Protein backbone atom coordinates (compact mmCIF):
# COMPACT_ATOMS: atom_id res chain seq x y z
CA UNK A 1 0.00 0.00 0.00
CA UNK A 2 1.51 3.42 -0.93
CA UNK A 3 2.65 5.25 2.22
CA UNK A 4 0.41 8.21 1.52
CA UNK A 5 -2.83 6.20 1.58
CA UNK A 6 -2.89 6.50 5.39
CA UNK A 7 -1.70 10.09 5.23
CA UNK A 8 -4.52 11.06 2.85
CA UNK A 9 -6.99 10.90 5.73
CA UNK A 10 -5.56 14.01 7.36
CA UNK A 11 -3.07 15.49 4.84
CA UNK A 12 -5.29 18.47 4.02
CA UNK A 13 -5.85 19.22 7.71
CA UNK A 14 -2.14 19.98 7.95
CA UNK A 15 -1.27 21.27 4.49
CA UNK A 16 -4.49 21.97 2.60
CA UNK A 17 -4.15 25.69 3.36
CA UNK A 18 -0.42 25.91 2.64
CA UNK A 19 -0.23 28.65 0.02
CA UNK A 20 3.30 29.99 0.01
CA UNK A 21 4.56 28.07 -3.04
CA UNK A 22 1.43 28.39 -5.21
CA UNK A 23 2.24 31.85 -6.72
CA UNK A 24 5.71 30.55 -7.62
CA UNK A 25 4.35 27.61 -9.67
CA UNK A 26 1.72 29.89 -11.17
CA UNK A 27 4.43 32.31 -12.27
CA UNK A 28 6.49 29.45 -13.76
CA UNK A 29 3.41 28.25 -15.66
CA UNK A 30 2.77 31.78 -16.96
CA UNK A 31 6.38 31.92 -18.19
CA UNK A 32 6.28 28.56 -19.98
CA UNK A 33 2.60 28.29 -20.90
CA UNK A 34 0.70 25.03 -20.62
CA UNK A 35 0.05 22.20 -20.61
CA UNK A 36 1.40 21.61 -17.12
CA UNK A 37 2.17 18.34 -15.36
CA UNK A 38 2.70 17.92 -11.63
CA UNK A 39 4.54 14.84 -10.42
CA UNK A 40 3.20 13.60 -7.07
CA UNK A 41 0.29 16.06 -7.15
CA UNK A 42 -1.37 14.63 -4.04
CA UNK A 43 -4.67 16.26 -3.12
CA UNK A 44 -4.28 19.04 -5.69
CA UNK A 45 -3.09 21.76 -3.33
CA UNK A 46 -0.97 23.39 -6.09
CA UNK A 47 -2.46 21.99 -9.28
CA UNK A 48 -6.07 22.97 -8.65
CA UNK A 49 -5.31 26.73 -8.42
CA UNK A 50 -3.44 26.45 -11.74
CA UNK A 51 -6.45 24.80 -13.39
CA UNK A 52 -8.74 27.47 -11.94
CA UNK A 53 -6.87 30.25 -13.74
CA UNK A 54 -7.03 28.43 -17.07
CA UNK A 55 -4.08 26.03 -17.40
CA UNK A 56 -4.61 22.56 -18.80
CA UNK A 57 -3.08 20.36 -16.09
CA UNK A 58 -2.26 16.70 -15.52
CA UNK A 59 -1.40 15.29 -12.12
CA UNK A 60 0.16 11.95 -11.36
CA UNK A 61 0.46 10.35 -7.96
CA UNK A 62 1.03 6.79 -6.82
CA UNK A 63 -1.53 7.05 -4.01
CA UNK A 64 -5.08 6.55 -5.28
CA UNK A 65 -6.32 7.70 -1.86
CA UNK A 66 -4.61 11.09 -2.30
CA UNK A 67 -6.04 11.38 -5.83
CA UNK A 68 -9.50 10.54 -4.51
CA UNK A 69 -9.26 13.57 -2.20
CA UNK A 70 -8.23 15.67 -5.22
CA UNK A 71 -11.14 14.29 -7.25
CA UNK A 72 -13.60 15.11 -4.44
CA UNK A 73 -12.46 18.77 -4.57
CA UNK A 74 -12.59 18.76 -8.35
CA UNK A 75 -16.19 17.48 -8.30
CA UNK A 76 -17.20 20.75 -6.62
CA UNK A 77 -15.51 22.92 -9.28
CA UNK A 78 -17.23 24.44 -12.33
CA UNK A 79 -17.33 22.15 -15.38
CA UNK A 80 -14.76 24.19 -17.31
CA UNK A 81 -12.22 23.73 -14.49
CA UNK A 82 -12.96 20.00 -14.29
CA UNK A 83 -12.42 19.72 -18.03
CA UNK A 84 -8.91 21.13 -17.70
CA UNK A 85 -7.71 18.49 -15.18
CA UNK A 86 -6.52 14.94 -15.84
CA UNK A 87 -5.44 12.68 -12.98
CA UNK A 88 -3.49 9.46 -13.23
CA UNK A 89 -2.52 7.00 -10.53
CA UNK A 90 1.06 6.28 -11.57
CA UNK A 91 4.62 6.05 -10.34
CA UNK A 92 6.74 9.02 -11.42
CA UNK A 93 9.76 6.71 -11.73
CA UNK A 94 8.50 5.05 -14.87
CA UNK A 95 5.39 6.76 -16.18
CA UNK A 96 5.48 7.68 -19.87
CA UNK A 97 3.07 10.21 -21.39
CA UNK A 98 2.51 10.40 -25.11
CA UNK A 99 1.82 14.17 -24.88
CA UNK A 100 4.42 16.84 -24.09
CA UNK A 101 4.25 19.42 -21.30
CA UNK A 102 5.73 22.90 -21.27
CA UNK A 103 6.09 22.75 -17.50
CA UNK A 104 6.66 19.65 -15.37
CA UNK A 105 7.14 20.24 -11.67
CA UNK A 106 7.46 18.34 -8.42
CA UNK A 107 6.55 20.44 -5.37
CA UNK A 108 6.87 20.24 -1.60
CA UNK A 109 9.87 17.88 -1.35
CA UNK A 110 8.03 15.11 -3.18
CA UNK A 111 11.03 14.24 -5.36
CA UNK A 112 12.73 13.25 -2.10
CA UNK A 113 10.39 10.28 -1.85
CA UNK A 114 12.64 8.71 -4.48
CA UNK A 115 15.14 7.18 -2.11
CA UNK A 116 17.93 6.00 -4.36
CA UNK A 117 19.99 7.59 -7.12
CA UNK A 118 18.63 4.89 -9.47
CA UNK A 119 15.04 5.89 -8.72
CA UNK A 120 15.81 9.59 -9.08
CA UNK A 121 17.55 9.06 -12.44
CA UNK A 122 14.73 6.79 -13.63
CA UNK A 123 12.23 9.54 -12.87
CA UNK A 124 14.32 12.19 -14.65
CA UNK A 125 14.78 9.92 -17.69
CA UNK A 126 11.05 9.42 -17.84
CA UNK A 127 10.33 13.17 -17.51
CA UNK A 128 12.84 13.94 -20.26
CA UNK A 129 10.57 12.02 -22.64
CA UNK A 130 7.55 14.22 -22.01
CA UNK A 131 8.88 17.70 -21.21
CA UNK A 132 8.57 19.85 -24.35
CA UNK A 133 11.67 21.01 -26.27
CA UNK A 134 12.07 24.41 -24.60
CA UNK A 135 9.93 23.42 -21.62
CA UNK A 136 10.97 23.50 -17.99
CA UNK A 137 11.32 20.95 -15.26
CA UNK A 138 11.12 22.42 -11.73
CA UNK A 139 12.14 20.34 -8.73
CA UNK A 140 11.83 21.39 -5.11
CA UNK A 141 13.87 19.80 -2.33
CA UNK A 142 14.61 21.19 1.09
CA UNK A 143 18.22 22.31 1.56
CA UNK A 144 19.64 19.87 4.13
CA UNK A 145 20.32 21.67 7.41
CA UNK A 146 23.85 20.53 8.26
CA UNK A 147 23.43 21.25 11.95
CA UNK A 148 20.43 18.88 12.15
CA UNK A 149 21.73 16.04 10.00
CA UNK A 150 24.14 14.87 12.68
CA UNK A 151 21.27 14.24 15.11
CA UNK A 152 20.01 10.73 14.42
CA UNK A 153 16.60 11.15 16.05
CA UNK A 154 14.36 14.15 16.52
CA UNK A 155 10.92 14.52 18.08
CA UNK A 156 8.80 17.61 17.59
CA UNK A 157 5.38 18.17 19.08
CA UNK A 158 3.22 21.20 18.48
CA UNK A 159 -0.38 22.31 18.75
CA UNK A 160 -2.34 23.63 15.78
CA UNK A 161 -5.89 24.72 15.19
CA UNK A 162 -7.92 21.90 13.61
CA UNK A 163 -9.34 23.63 10.49
CA UNK A 164 -12.45 21.42 10.50
CA UNK A 165 -13.47 21.67 14.16
CA UNK A 166 -11.71 24.86 15.33
CA UNK A 167 -10.37 22.91 18.31
CA UNK A 168 -6.72 22.30 19.15
CA UNK A 169 -5.02 19.29 17.60
CA UNK A 170 -1.62 17.91 18.55
CA UNK A 171 0.86 17.11 15.78
CA UNK A 172 3.79 14.82 16.62
CA UNK A 173 6.70 14.21 14.26
CA UNK A 174 9.35 11.63 15.08
CA UNK A 175 12.23 11.49 12.64
CA UNK A 176 15.06 8.96 12.50
CA UNK A 177 17.92 9.73 10.17
CA UNK A 178 20.39 7.38 8.58
CA UNK A 179 23.34 9.38 7.25
CA UNK A 180 24.70 6.26 5.53
CA UNK A 181 21.77 6.15 3.14
CA UNK A 182 20.88 9.88 3.36
CA UNK A 183 17.37 8.89 4.35
CA UNK A 184 15.01 9.74 7.15
CA UNK A 185 12.07 7.71 8.42
CA UNK A 186 9.30 9.98 9.56
CA UNK A 187 6.47 8.92 11.80
CA UNK A 188 3.73 11.49 12.13
CA UNK A 189 0.50 11.47 14.03
CA UNK A 190 -2.29 13.92 14.64
CA UNK A 191 -4.43 13.75 17.78
CA UNK A 192 -7.84 15.32 17.21
CA UNK A 193 -10.59 15.96 19.72
CA UNK A 194 -14.01 14.75 18.60
CA UNK A 195 -17.41 16.34 19.37
CA UNK A 196 -17.82 14.03 22.37
CA UNK A 197 -14.41 15.00 23.79
CA UNK A 198 -12.64 11.76 22.92
CA UNK A 199 -9.22 11.94 21.30
CA UNK A 200 -8.63 10.07 18.08
CA UNK A 201 -5.15 9.46 16.72
CA UNK A 202 -4.36 9.54 12.97
CA UNK A 203 -0.95 8.01 12.28
CA UNK A 204 1.15 7.81 9.13
CA UNK A 205 4.75 7.16 8.24
CA UNK A 206 6.94 7.79 5.24
CA UNK A 207 10.58 7.92 4.22
CA UNK A 208 12.41 10.80 2.59
CA UNK A 209 15.97 11.22 1.42
CA UNK A 210 17.89 14.45 1.46
CA UNK A 211 19.61 15.80 -1.64
CA UNK A 212 22.55 18.17 -1.53
CA UNK A 213 22.80 21.10 -3.92
CA UNK A 214 25.69 19.81 -6.02
CA UNK A 215 24.16 16.33 -6.01
CA UNK A 216 21.00 17.69 -7.65
CA UNK A 217 23.11 19.51 -10.24
CA UNK A 218 24.81 16.20 -11.07
CA UNK A 219 21.56 14.25 -11.18
CA UNK A 220 20.07 16.71 -13.63
CA UNK A 221 23.20 16.79 -15.76
CA UNK A 222 23.45 12.97 -15.86
CA UNK A 223 19.81 12.80 -16.93
CA UNK A 224 20.36 15.18 -19.87
CA UNK A 225 19.07 18.41 -18.34
CA UNK A 226 20.72 21.81 -18.13
CA UNK A 227 20.10 23.80 -14.96
CA UNK A 228 18.75 27.24 -15.85
CA UNK A 229 18.12 28.67 -12.37
CA UNK A 230 18.45 27.60 -8.77
CA UNK A 231 16.20 29.62 -6.50
CA UNK A 232 16.43 29.72 -2.73
CA UNK A 233 12.87 30.84 -2.13
CA UNK A 234 9.44 31.09 -3.69
CA UNK A 235 10.14 34.78 -4.34
CA UNK A 236 12.87 33.58 -6.78
CA UNK A 237 15.79 34.85 -4.69
CA UNK A 238 19.05 33.08 -5.63
CA UNK A 239 19.88 29.94 -3.67
CA UNK A 240 22.08 30.66 -0.66
CA UNK A 241 21.30 27.70 1.67
CA UNK A 242 19.98 30.03 4.42
CA UNK A 243 16.32 29.83 3.37
CA UNK A 244 16.36 26.03 3.52
CA UNK A 245 14.69 25.80 0.10
CA UNK A 246 16.12 24.58 -3.20
CA UNK A 247 14.16 25.13 -6.40
CA UNK A 248 15.86 23.83 -9.53
CA UNK A 249 14.57 25.00 -12.91
CA UNK A 250 16.04 22.98 -15.78
CA UNK A 251 15.54 22.43 -19.49
CA UNK A 252 16.61 19.64 -21.80
CA UNK A 253 20.31 19.94 -22.61
Ligand SMILES: C[S@@+](CC[C@H](N)C(=O)[O-])C[C@H]1O[C@@H](n2cnc3c(N)ncnc32)[C@H](O)[C@@H]1O
Nearest residue numbers: 004040041042045061062063091092108110113
Ligand atom coordinates in the same frame (compact mmCIF):
# COMPACT_ATOMS: atom_id res chain seq x y z
C1 LIG B 1 4.23 15.72 0.42
S1 LIG B 1 3.00 15.01 -0.63
C2 LIG B 1 2.87 16.35 -1.77
C3 LIG B 1 1.53 16.47 -2.42
C4 LIG B 1 1.36 17.75 -3.25
N1 LIG B 1 2.34 17.83 -4.33
C5 LIG B 1 1.46 19.00 -2.40
O1 LIG B 1 2.39 19.79 -2.62
O2 LIG B 1 0.64 19.18 -1.51
C6 LIG B 1 3.95 13.80 -1.51
C7 LIG B 1 3.18 13.01 -2.56
O3 LIG B 1 4.13 12.23 -3.31
C8 LIG B 1 3.47 11.05 -3.72
N2 LIG B 1 4.49 10.09 -4.18
C9 LIG B 1 5.50 9.56 -3.44
N3 LIG B 1 6.26 8.76 -4.22
C10 LIG B 1 5.73 8.79 -5.47
C11 LIG B 1 6.08 8.18 -6.71
N4 LIG B 1 7.11 7.37 -6.83
N5 LIG B 1 5.31 8.47 -7.79
C12 LIG B 1 4.24 9.29 -7.68
N6 LIG B 1 3.86 9.89 -6.53
C13 LIG B 1 4.60 9.65 -5.45
C14 LIG B 1 2.68 10.65 -2.48
O4 LIG B 1 1.68 9.70 -2.78
C15 LIG B 1 2.17 12.01 -2.02
O5 LIG B 1 0.90 12.29 -2.55
